[in-house]
Amino acid sequence: MSVKRLFLTTTLILAPAMMAGQSQTPQAPKVTPGPAAxxxxxxxxxxxxxxxxxxxxxWPTYSGDYTGRRYSTLTQINQQTxxxxxxxxxxxxxxxxxLGANAGRTGGAGGGANVIVGGEGTGEYPSGMPTIKGAVxxxxxxxxxxxxxxxxxxxxxxxxxxxxxxxKTRGGTHIGSRGMGMWHNYLYFETPDNYLVSLDARTGQxxxxxxIADFDQQYFSTMAPVVIGNHVLVGTGNDLDMPGFLQSYxxxxxxxxxxxxxxPMNPGDPGLNTWPSLDAARHGGGQVWIxxxxxxxxxxxIFGTGNxxxxxxxxxxxxxxxxxxxxxxxxxxxxxMAWYYQTSPHDTHDxxxxxxxxxxxxAIAGRPRKLVSTASRNGYFFTLDRVTGETVVTGKFGAxxxxxxxxxxxxxxxxxxxxxxxxxGSLVSPVEGxxxxxxxxxxxxxxxxFYTQENNSYNILYLTDPDPRGSMxxxxxxxxxxxxxxxxxxxxxxxxxxxxxxHEWPRxxxxxxxxxxxxxxxxxxxxxxxxxxAFDAMDGKMLWHSRIGNPSNGPQTFQLDGKQYLLVATxxxxxxxxxx
Amino acid sequence: MxxxxxxxxxxxxxxxxxxxxxxxxxxxxxxxxxxxxAPQTPAPPQTGRGNPTATFPAQQRPPxxxxxxxxxxxxxxxxxRACHGGDLRGGDMGGPNLLRSPIVLGDQEGELxxxxxxxxxxxxxxxxxxxxxxxxxADDVKALAAYIHSVAATMRGQxxxxxGEAVTLNIVVGTATAGQAYFAANCASCHSATGDLKGIAARxxxxxxLQNAWVxxxxxxxxxxxxxxVTVTVTMANGQKAEGRLQRIDDFLVVLVPADGRARAYAxxxxxxxxxxxxxxxxxxxxxxxxDKDMHDVTAYLVTLK
Numbered sequence: 039m040s041v042k043r044l045f046l047t048t049t050l051i052l053a054p055a056m057m058a059g060q061s062q063t064p065q066a067p068k069v070t071p072g073p074a075a076x077x078x079x080x081x082x083x084x085x086x087x088x089x090x091x092x093x094x095x096x097w098p099t100y101s102g103d104y105t106g107r108r109y110s111t112l113t114q115i116n117q118q119t120x121x122x123x124x125x126x127x128x129x130x131x132x133x134x135x136x137l138g139a140n141a142g143r144t145g146g147a148g149g150g151a152n153v154i155v156g157g158e159g160t161g162e163y164p165s166g167m168p169t170i171k172g173a174v175x176x177x178x179x180x181x182x183x184x185x186x187x188x189x190x191x192x193x194x195x196x197x198x199x200x201x202x203x204x205x206k207t208r209g210g211t212h213i214g215s216r217g218m219g220m221w222h223n224y225l226y227f228e229t230p231d232n233y234l235v236s237l238d239a240r241t242g243q244x245x246x247x248x249x250i251a252d253f254d255q256q257y258f259s260t261m262a263p264v265v266i267g268n269h270v271l272v273g274t275g276n277d278l279d280m281p282g283f284l285q286s287y288x289x290x291x292x293x294x295x296x297x298x299x300x301x302p303m304n305p306g307d308p309g310l311n312t313w314p315s316l317d318a319a320r321h322g323g324g325q326v327w328i329x330x331x332x333x334x335x336x337x338x339x340i341f342g343t344g345n346x347x348x349x350x351x352x353x354x355x356x357x358x359x360x361x362x363x364x365x366x367x368x369x370x371x372x373x374x375m376a377w378y379y380q381t382s383p384h385d386t387h388d389x390x391x392x393x394x395x396x397x398x399x400x401a402i403a404g405r406p407r408k409l410v411s412t413a414s415r416n417g418y419f420f421t422l423d424r425v426t427g428e429t430v431v432t433g434k435f436g437a438x439x440x441x442x443x444x445x446x447x448x449x450x451x452x453x454x455x456x457x458x459x460x461x462x463g464s465l466v467s468p469v470e471g472x473x474x475x476x477x478x479x480x481x482x483x484x485x486x487x488f489y490t491q492e493n494n495s496y497n498i499l500y501l502t503d504p505d506p507r508g509s510m511x512x513x514x515x516x517x518x519x520x521x522x523x524x525x526x527x528x529x530x531x532x533x534x535x536x537x538x539x540x541h542e543w544p545r546x547x548x549x550x551x552x553x554x555x556x557x558x559x560x561x562x563x564x565x566x567x568x569x570x571x572a573f574d575a576m577d578g579k580m581l582w583h584s585r586i587g588n589p590s591n592g593p594q595t596f597q598l599d600g601k602q603y604l605l606v607a608t609x610x611x612x613x614x615x616x617x618x
Numbered sequence: 619m620x621x622x623x624x625x626x627x628x629x630x631x632x633x634x635x636x637x638x639x640x641x642x643x644x645x646x647x648x649x650x651x652x653x654x655x656a657p658q659t660p661a662p663p664q665t666g667r668g669n670p671t672a673t674f675p676a677q678q679r680p681p682x683x684x685x686x687x688x689x690x691x692x693x694x695x696x697x698x699r700a701c702h703g704g705d706l707r708g709g710d711m712g713g714p715n716l717l718r719s720p721i722v723l724g725d726q727e728g729e730l731x732x733x734x735x736x737x738x739x740x741x742x743x744x745x746x747x748x749x750x751x752x753x754x755x756a757d758d759v760k761a762l763a764a765y766i767h768s769v770a771a772t773m774r775g776q777x778x779x780x781x782g783e784a785v786t787l788n789i790v791v792g793t794a795t796a797g798q799a800y801f802a803a804n805c806a807s808c809h810s811a812t813g814d815l816k817g818i819a820a821r822x823x824x825x826x827x828l829q830n831a832w833v834x835x836x837x838x839x840x841x842x843x844x845x846x847x848v849t850v851t852v853t854m855a856n857g858q859k860a861e862g863r864l865q866r867i868d869d870f871l872v873v874l875v876p877a878d879g880r881a882r883a884y885a886x887x888x889x890x891x892x893x894x895x896x897x898x899x900x901x902x903x904x905x906x907x908x909x910d911k912d913m914h915d916v917t918a919y920l921v922t923l924k
Contacts, residue, residue: 208675209673209674209675209678210673210674211673212673252720252723252724253674253675254674254675254676254720254723254724255720255723255724256674256676256723256777258673276777277775277776277777278718278777279715279718279777280718280720315743315744315745316742316743316744317714317742317743318743320742321715321718347777348777438905438906456910460910461787461788461789461791462789462790462791462792462910462914462917463789463826463829463910463913463914464910465833465905465908465909465910465913467905496905498829498830498833498913500787500789500826501787502785502787503779503785504785504787505707507703507707507708507715509778509779510707510715510717510718510773510777510778510779511776511777511778511779512776512777512778513774513776513777513778513779514778516826518826518830518834519834520830520833520834520905521833521834521835521898521901521902521905522902523902523905523906543868543869544867544868544869544894545848545864545867545894545896546866546867546868547868547869565868565869567866567867567868567869568868569868569869569870571869580869583869583870
């Protein structure tokens with residue numbers, strides 16, 4: 039069986055059409071494994087067990103560790119020393135490949151000296167300027183990072199390019215690449231045209247690539263794969279009313295281990311009674327854009343799901359639309375759901391719940407609790423019991439958020455249908471981008487605060503497609519931005535969902551900013567006005583800043599040769615700060 | 619099932635390979651003809667490979683022979699429209715939306731549609747089953763597929779459907795007299811129907827643009843007036859003041875342009891007072907309490923100020 043399937047690999051890649059043809063329902067392709075050729079990198083390198091330890095020298099997975107806290111135990115950079123941070127190096131990444139449409143662009147770190155080329159496309163699509171919108175892995179002195187169709191290894195000591203992998207794409211929405219996953223000496227990343235690609239981290243040579251979603255069905259893949267034990271967790275995205283799913287792959291062979299659909303796909307599936315029909319559910323979205331968190335004690339992988347589709351016209355999908363806009367907890371070995379908690383029932387504003395959840399070992403009313411918290415794009419903050427998914431506290435953290443008519447008994451905000459897109463216009467806050475978005479939050483056990491961006495803008499939502507069937511995708515509406523109250527950085531008390539401190543940005547500040555907290559009791563983020571800023575994580579006092587441009591990913595830290603580095607990207611430029 | 623699938627693979631590999639080769643060849647093909655007489659907004663550019671806006675196969679596909687598309691449209695109108703809708707997005711008889719059908723999206727030239735058209739299929743959502751069309755010819759299926767794909771090729775970004783027929787929607791649903799009363803109570807301290815807003819509805823003739831302009835207070839680009847610029851006053855520790863148009867502000871610097879036109883930056887600090895004067899501040903405050911009803915009423919009033 040497996041031998042036969044191996045033979046089919048090439049033909050499957052040539053004939054994406056066939057995948058859909060196997061089934062009369064919208065679902066992911068029958069995926070075949072890649073050839074399990076060379077496995078000499080399956081030992082050594084990054085031990086997956088090391089990711090269970092608190093975040094320190096390395097940054098080996100999307101959020102640093104599995105908790106999603108983005109809290110580093112490093113203390114060299116702290117409240118006293120942060121003012122002495124200085125630039126170690128800065129590099130401009132290059133998409134130059136020496137090939138086709140991308141031959142011309144040179145410059146940058148390595149100038150495309152050592153480009154390894156893969157991919158199923160013709161190489162005719164221009165790459166443009168690469169933008170780093172995800173995590174950079176820092177493992178034993180090497181940085182691994184990605185942009186759509188590109189991956190690089192960089193020497194962490196001087197920013198020198200070690201290799202550059204270029205993927206010839208077939209197309210797809212090139213919105214971003216959230217980074218790579220690593221298992222021993224192997225790297226994993228997703229391409230916009232829906233392949234999981236595995237590289238040898240030592241050389242950049244491709245090991246294999248396997249299709250993870252149907253390109254014809256207009257999936258596109260952005261998530262940073264998350265490696266947990268011998269699972270490579272892979273999410274995909276889609277804007278065309280297709281079902282979302284999370285898949286697990288074998289890190290050696292690329293063979294799929296399980297698939298979990300975020301919407302009901304078959305008669306009798308749980309959640310089907312929250313949709314008007316199976317057809318609506320199967321086209322109901324719930325994409326998996328962003329890595330989740332993992333609790334090794336319960337073996338639960340907890341992640342946020344995307345919005346239901348069609349996005350703005352809920353008329354054809356009346357009901358809560360499970361399991362879209364939810365936190366979902368799956369057993370990582372089986373892919374079976376243990377619990378869910380819907381943070382946005384029946385969303386009609388494109389406010390996915392694809393925000394990084396944060397595991398907190400805390401105390402509620404004096405009792406130790408295993409918790410998970412999330413600040414949702416819809417403007418609400420939630421703390422749940424992460425074993426059961428039961429609500430602990432809900433609070434609104436968007437100052438101007440106005441779309442819900444109340445809070446349900448289970449702590450979920452109750453959407454007011456009057457605030458959906460209407461023909462004469464509906465004045466809604468936040469705007470499509472939400473109060474927060476994919477840029478990751480952070481949590482510090484020193485302060486007990488959950489740090490998030492807080493964006494407060496209004497728009498008028500006009501329904502332009504009043505068809506009773508609903509529109510498709512994100513169509514059917516016109517959005518008019520009409521003003522913004524000040525944005526802020528908020529430190530939320532996870533126990534009360536109320537702000538511990540809140541820093542209001544001056545006019546024009548805020549926006550898309552990820553967070554980093556450290557045991558040096560410093561919080562790093564961008565201010566939206568071109569500065570990377572360090573705050574006192576306890577009280578919000580500003581300690582340091584550098585006008586390097588607006589960060590395009592969340593700040594990170596690692597330690598090498600006894601020195602702690604601070605790492606952040608601004609578009610195609612990577613900045614490394616250090617204390618000498 | 620697996621054997622059938624394997625057989626299908628061979629045919630599909632051929633079809634996909636041919637399609638890929640066609641797509642990769644030569645000059646960009648012209649846009650496909652519109653799928654009907656309905657007014658169309660311009661389709662996304664159909665330049666095929668090498669065009670980053672044609673991101674997905676449904677839009678990368680080279681256009682079919684217009685005569686074939688027309689024949690397919692005729693077949694569709696007669697046999698399929700009642701169930702699948704004139705716009706292919708599903709119809710009154712319960713047929714599914716074909717534009718987001720995995721079968722249609724995966725099909726090249728009818729090979730996936732053909733067995734379903736010929737044999738019919740049960741409705742997975744419990745609705746009316748698709749009836750069989752046993753006498754359909756291979757050429758009919760090809761024509762139908764060409765038509766359906768030609769419509770799918772006109773889909774717009776982020777899964778939006780083809781533009782379809784233009785629909786005129788009236789956004790003016792409020793009561794002008796109620797709007798006038800609201801205006802008198804909430805807006806008249808800054809604005810006047812006989813002063814700055816005189817003839818506003820003649821300058822901004824589209825009610826949607828007018829509503830956006832008055833709610834935001836920023837009518838620029840919509841026939842309104844250029845808003846008064848944001849200004850700032852910086853008071854230094856020694857009491858000295860600097861004033862001008864605000865160019866940029868963050869927590870560390872404020873940059874202003876005084877009357878002489880030369881921008882100056884001032885470091886912020888505990889002894890430096892910064893006062894920003896935003897003429898739109900009342901509008902930002904208004905947003906927090908403006909109900910949709912009041913908004914629609916005021917718009918209904920303002921559209922009368924021609």
